[in-house]
Amino acid sequence: MYIRTTVAQLNSTLGDFEGNMKKIISAIEIAENNNSEFLIFPELFLTGYPPEDLILRTSFLKKNIEYLEKIINFSRGKNVIILLGFIDIEDDAYNSLAVIRDGKLLGKYHKMHLPNYSVFDENRYFKSGNEIVIINYNNIKIGINICEDIWSPLGPMFYQAINGAQLILNASASPYFHGKRELRKNYLSKKSYDHHCPIVYCNMVGGQDEVVFDGGSVVTSSDGKIIFEGKPFEEEIFTIDIPIEDNLRTNLHDPRRRYINIVNDKPINYIFVKSENINKLKPINYKNKNYTLTKEEEIFRAITLGLKDYIQKNGFKKVLIGLSGGMDSSLVAAIAVEALGNKNVVGILMPSMYSSSHSIEDAKKLAENLEIEYHIIKISDIYYSFKNSLKDIFKGTSEDITEENLQARIRGTLLMAVSNKFGYIVLATGNKSEIATGYSTLYGDMVGGFSPIKDIYKTDVYKIARWYNKFKGKEIIPENVFIKPPSAELRPDQKDQDTLPPYEILDEILKMYIEKELSVDEIINKGFDKDTVKYVAKLVDRNEYKRRQGVIGVKVSERSFGKDRRMPITNKYREW
Structure with missing residues (x-):
């Protein structure tokens, strides 16, 4: 005996009720043609996820109900049970x-x-349900729940299982961070084994602002094996037969569920459904695929999807990138080409009197390798004009970081001018190491509408770029970009490590201080130099005001800047 289920791992657009409904109707037709008994969509697929403060608008809520009614009407004559x-x-x-x-x-x-951690704020918007739901389908008990419900040790699945559920259907919108896919698969496998109950976990795919949903829906058997895995970072509709008798067989051989003495104090709502079509079809033959991705490929695909959806869902067509000949802008340009195509990416080279000849040549070579349009705008004359305008008020002072930042702000102004004129969106190119330490200029290199690599440390930027060239089978990002010392080139012979510790050390300290929330003393006790750790912590703490004004970008770590990490700007707590 089996239950035929269609999983609609699809990309929802927030607030696009008409577009989302078209996808829903198409999936219903596919499920019906496959004689599926159940069809499951991701969490809040009709509205898009997360709706955030749109939920506070009654007009939005009413529109959501209006379209639900349209879908109910469309389902007339359809046998499939739609979740x-x-x-x-x-x-x-x-x-x-x-x-x-x-x-x-x-x-x-x-x-x-209702999750209320990391990027989630569901307690702000929703009231928690208090009723377990089990669908009694031809006397087969099927539990249904939503995303976080399945992650709780004593959540709905537990109560559904002790009340005889033989299958769990979970609708999810689980955001991506590196390592989440394996964590999710391992957890669901253990969960199904512990409860001797197969799970169909339907996960959303697509980008929504800084969050990316990676798909990778999972189907497990009652003995904890993963019998099917959806494609990562892609839309997919698949139909699978889930064996039900294996549930009983597993319970007989491993009767741990008999010994659970917890009293069910949760009200249960049974939805009774009868069907004449159960098990009258030849079982579907399928072969599970194991989607194993390297860290570099996984992050690259996440960022590419996040960028593509942000640009397309917000109605932009082309992106604009300041190409410096450095690694960050080179990788951003490569990601943009993969996401949007080379015809939709424009590069601007803005050399100054401090720009090295090799940086200009590296930027030109990159643009040519990617086959993107590029333009060169020299900024030296503009810079000297600014200095001349400021000479009276700056009289008696020596040159310092002010003049360096002036160059960055000229470049930002030029990028925004081109953006305004042609309607292109500027992509910021800062990485997480720079953003964490404030090694960036407000209204300069921080300008932009989206920041693809803002959650990637500098050391990982190099690794992903190296993977990309290997993936393409040829040199796209010039080799010289990999081997030259990183530099902002805002003064003669400037190097990043004039100001920052070596990135190999810096990034390890940042990971512990930002993502693990270790104290300065705890990091020092792990063998890092005391003065270096205090200096890095000081940079991180002092530059919160910059990050608060920074552009959003794709979240790929457990603790990204923005929704994940919300530090006050004004505070006196110090560890340095």
């Missing part, structure tokens, strides 16, 4: 799953565990 994420409105707003079949809303499930 669709939407926002229910009763006494409050609920993150919900609608159970739809043959023109009827059979029932609803309200998410019980």
